[in-house]
Amino acid sequence: MLSLNDLLQKAGSRLQVFKNFHLKADRDLTEKLTVCIPDMHLLEKGPIDIFLDGHQEYEERFLSLLDFLLSLKQEEGAGLEIIQIGDFFDLWKAKGNTNLILSYYTNIVGLLGKVKPQYVVGNHDIDLVRWYKDQKETFGRKWRHYTTVSGKLRVIYEHGFQADFFNNQDSWSGVIGREITKIVGMMEYIDPDIDEVLGSAWDSVVRVFDKYNVFTPVNDPQGFNAHEYLRYYVNLLSRYNSGQTFDHYGPEDMDLGLVVIGHTHNARLVQMPQDERIYYLLDCGAWVHGKHEIGVVSGKDMAVCQWS
């Protein structure tokens, strides 16, 4: 397995740790070099396409990352895992689902297809599966991805909007009303255990959705509270580790220490002590408005890096 340092060396000056966001855990988090690509929000290259943001060089930069990952994949094989952490497309604003976006970003979609990433679904691209519920088609999208070390779950990878549900139960019709409209119909379909994962939050979602069916589109800018995300995810890891899960994983399968997310478009790496251990939250950042970050986890190392 390549270490973070190996990766930085191979990439040369193109890859650097971002803002000293680098920590070492007290135990291994992965058995593979794991590269996480956060929010891209691909659209049809019009004025609202925040991936391109009017700069063709942003696409070229991302393509050079994919070229590098493809050659790395050919060298490392199964020793390299790539995870797209959600909001690959921005289907809230797309003209026609993914159809036309594909024609504008053929190289990105094609290269990603070759490196075979795990796709975690985000709130902006969960619509992809809305029309295929009856056919059980998810296009390979997952609600959540895990990595394991010696058979035990160590890292959860999910988009991050799940924390919004939990943290904003009192204002469903406000800040995240639109998200609920988009997502709630698909949640159980993608992850049948979602009601248990979200606990009481799920009951609130269903109750409100049943009552109003459709929400007023959100006018307020989406507000993020970094501490809320950390608290939500640390509590989630702690709960899972203590065996409070209702899925097929038993407590003997759990030794979770890190959650990797996107969603907020603000990269950070934070830690919090709880249950006499340290938990970590790695927010990979984004590839919108000129941002160019990836999350990297390898062995005990975790970092946010920038690709130039």
Place this chain on the structure above:
Amino acid sequence: MKKRLAILFLFVIALTSCANLQPPQTLDRIKANLECLPYQKEMNWKEISANLGEPDLFPLPEPGTDLSKNARVYLGKVIIFYTGMKEVQEGSKVRFQEIITSLEICRKK
């Protein structure tokens, strides 16, 4: 009087029928008011969109794929099929079928 009326009626019928008859046109004449793009297998989609503009309808991707298989629909465009004859065997007999040899997709100028 009746005879005159009958002649007048026939004359009117004949005149309006002739007015509705389309004179034969050459392909060049038909294409004079069209901008056409010949279809070739595996041609780049950008050539189509550059000539015809954005599609009117873009259906969801096909299930069971990696999203890369799509269909795009244009409404109100002209299609010109070029045809030819193909010799086929039907048992011991030689027969002919009309087949499409090429295709042009056109929009009005």
